[in-house]
Amino acid sequence: MEQHCSEETLSAYLDGDLESEVSGRTAEHLAECEVCRESLAQVRAIRDAAPGMEQLLPPERTWGAIQERIHGERTRRSRLTRLFWVGVPALAAALLVVAVSGRFGKPTADALRSITHLGHTPVPSTAAAVSDLSRDRAAEQTAQEYGEYVRGIDHAIDECRDALDENPGNARVLAAYAGASSDRRRAMDRLVSGGE
C-alpha cells in the first residue's frame, strides 16, 4: 500500500469493519507509515473522547412546560368530546330548523324529515318562535344564526384537525371529523338549494 490510508479506512480499521485481507494490508502499512499512524491516533482520540461528552440537561422550566402541555391537551380533548357528543348535535338540530324555517317560513316536512334522519330532534319551541316572525326579519335573523352555526362547525373541524395532527389514528376524532364535515356540507347544500 503506497498511498496513505483514508480517514474512513482508518476509522473502519479501528472498529474492525474492514475485511480481513484489507485489514492486514492496512496494518502492514501502518507499521511503516508515520503519517498514517498519526492520523490513526487522531481518529482514535476522537472516537474515544466522544462517549465522555457531557450529558447536557434541559432548562428547569422544561418540566413545567411539558406538564402544562399535557394538561392543556387533556382539557382540549375533554372540550372536544363535549362539543361533539353534546353540543354540536343539539346546535345542529336547532339551527337547521331555524335556517330552514326562518328563511322560508315554517319548517317544511322535507326539512323536518331531513333533520330527523340526521338523528337530531327538532326543537319545537325554536321552530314555533321563528315561524311567528315576519319573513324578512326571520331571514335576517337566520343569516346571523346560520353564520354562527357554520362558524361553530368550522371551529369544531379545526379542533379535529389539531387533534388528528397529534394522533392521526384516533378513531373517535376521525368519526367526529367526518360527522362535522358532513354536517357542514349538508348545511351548505341546503342553504344553496334554498331549503328544498
Place this chain on the structure above:
Amino acid sequence: MVTTEREAGANVGFERLYEMYRGRVYSTAYRMLSNRADAEDVTQDVFVKVFKKLKSFRGDSAVSTWIYRIAVNACLDFRRRRRLRQAVSLDEGMEVGSTPLSVMRLIESALPRMAEGYRQVFVLHDIQGLKHEEIGKMLGITDGASKSQLHRARAFLRRELSPYLADRHWVRGE
C-alpha cells in the same frame, strides 16, 4: 393539575422517566439540531409524546430504545419543518486546551458543521453508544450505511480538528 390518585401515580412514574432520560434526549436533540432553544422544544415534544404513548408501550424494545426512537423522529421532523440556523463557528471563543477534555469540546464545536447524515449517526453511535443495528432501524438505513456514515463523520472530524490535535502527546498515547 393532577386530579386523581391514579393520575398522581402515573405522574410520579412519568416524572421519574423524565429525570432518567431528559439528559439523553436533550443532548441528542442539541447535538443533532445545534441549537439549545430548538433542543428544548424537541425535548418537550418528545416527553409529551412519551406520556401519551406510555400506556400503549408494549415493551417490545427497551424503554431507552423506544424513547431514542421518538427523540430521533422528533429531531428529523423538526429539521424538516425548519431550516437549521447558522451554527457557531469553531473560531468563536473556543479555547483549545491540551488535555483529552479539550477533544470533547472540539468535537462539540465541529458538530454543527458536519453533514446531517453523518452527524445523526455519530451522535447516536459514538456519543450515545447505540448499536448500528438500532440506528439503522431508527433512521431507516442499513447497518452498512450506518457504519459508512460513521466512518465519514470521524474522517470529517479528523480533518476539521487536525490542526488542533497535531503535536499533542496524549493523542499518540505518549
